[in-house]
Amino acid sequence: MVPKGPYKLCTVNTAPDRAKRLVGRLVEDVKDTYTIVYVENCERVEDVKSMCERNKPDVLFCASMWTIEESEEIQRIAREIVPGVRTMAIPHGLQVEKGPDAVVEFLKERWPQLVER
DSSP, X not given: OOOEEEEEEEEEOSOHHHHHHXXXXXXXXXXXXXXXXXXXXXXXXXXXXXXXXHHOOSEEEEOXXXXXXXXXXXXXXXXXXXXXXXXXXXXXXXHHHHOHHHHHHHHHHHHHHHHOO
């Protein structure tokens, strides 16, 4: 079976190294089914617009350090710049409360519904 994709992925995370590690685990775990190309991370809400303009991502993840309001704003900006972009906010506090494995599992569980709708 040929993997679906490629899907260009951007993240909004104040810890870019952690974002890269976690996305790397997701990419590795789903590579037989999906091709995910991790393009860029930005660390500030103010940078979401320019990141989306540069990369036109298919998917954008908001990290768990953002409040619900901040995540909603990030996703709104992304959709304004790239109509049809699929966005997902990792639940606030998930990384702190349950660790990186929980974040990777959360992403893996939701990836198919996110990209195949």
